[in-house]
Amino acid sequence: MRLSRFFLPILRDTPKDAEIVSHRLMLRAGMIRQEAAGIYAFLPLGMRVLQKVCKIVREEQDRSGAVEMLMPTIQSADLWRESGRYEDYGKEMLRIQDRHERDMLYGPTNEEMITEIFRASVKSYKQLPLNLYHIQWKFRDEVRPRFGVYRSREFLMKDAYSFDIDAAGAKHSYNKMFVAYLRTFARLGLRSIPMQADTGPIGGDLSHEFIILASTGESEVFCHKDYLEFPVPEADVNFDDVGGLEKLIEKWTSLYAATSEKHDAPAFDKIPEARRLSARGIEVGHIFYFGTKYSEPMKATVTGPDGTMKPVHMGSYGIGPTRLVAAIVEACHDDNGIVWPEAVAPFHVGLLNLKQGDSGTDAACEQLYRDFAAKGIDVLYDDTDDRAGAKFATVDLIGLPWQVLVGPKGLAEGKVEVKRRSTGEREMLTPADALKKIAG
């Protein structure tokens, strides 16, 4: 992509409403624009990151055996009257009426709808287990949206819903998602730590929040340092191995880990002091087993092996991709801007023509641009008339993992400069070597 033909509205000044670093940087980098309180447009740079996040989320959901679908944003109020939540949900639910004055709502979540879809078609235990997921926009009319897309009213959400014949099956479904989440966040370049979470009125201990560590995170977290070194399950993990998965989850839940709300100071103090980690974190995922809370009132039953009808055991599993983009920025930035993990970077490399209009640099850039494209590398080619300094500042701000700086100075010796955004490391290489280093 040539920057001259892209849409990258960089802001030099920080908008005053942006309080936290991810909000500031996302606005400055031209990733998002606020359209109303808690409602944001994703501009091209932001959309690229969002799509990469979704792609990884999707791949790991698929790997675990979940099946993608898409439910609508607008739902009928009748569905929510069945579960009793239409009255309970409160003002966070955006209620609307269509032209026939039928009560509708913009979905804040989808348990009711997925249960309706399930019960319409699934009648036998033989069709279980089943895990259906979708990635869709949701709306929760928060009293006070803030922090940009980190806590917005409209947000993208991956929701998976599992269906099993009994609690034991549901536990295995839960474990699958647990592993999928560990892998998802690791692939996004983040270290996530599963922490015991509140299960609300349902009770039980089957709920975990996945927290990533970031110095600017909003909640205080306490855990055993060993979590930072636990190996993340490999891509070839066998999701059908019930016992194997159970052991994995046991290990990942064996040590102390809690957010401040659930913090148990005496338990934390039992950890050897050198292994205690007290830090700040951001919640990026939440998994939950809720049994028959919806299947009973909504009559989502299947026939079991013994011929009797049983309500299915369900769980739901959320990841907020839009929040995740902000969380990644919180975790990955420095004074000059964003430092994208390679897996989600909007472009892999920024190619800077330091003297646009100079025949030598123009030709070298055009050649490199073609060479990167031929290797399938996403490159943003800054072919604008801006001065070198402005280009440096911009490419640092938008955080592309690699920078290739092409100027007359280097070219005089047949070299271009390759800079790694994350470390600041630079080296002078021939264009061919630069290509090899970055594209492999």
Next chain:
RNA sequence: CGGAGUGUAGCGCAGCCUGGUAGCGCACCUGCUUCGGGAGCAGGGGGUCGCAGGUUCGAAUCCUGCCACUCCGACCA
């Protein structure tokens, strides 16, 4: 929903108290000079001053109402 604020050019702000031709910096356009870490000079474009009433010869400025947005708290992926 309680408390506190702010609305003036794309962004950041001054002007308002004490009414009198709407300003500054950045960004944008033109030209010249520059050109490896957000250039300099000169010229230029862009505003129903959040909206609606009211007071006044005259309102960005004073009064009333409304709307939007932000911050603190409670709530939350």
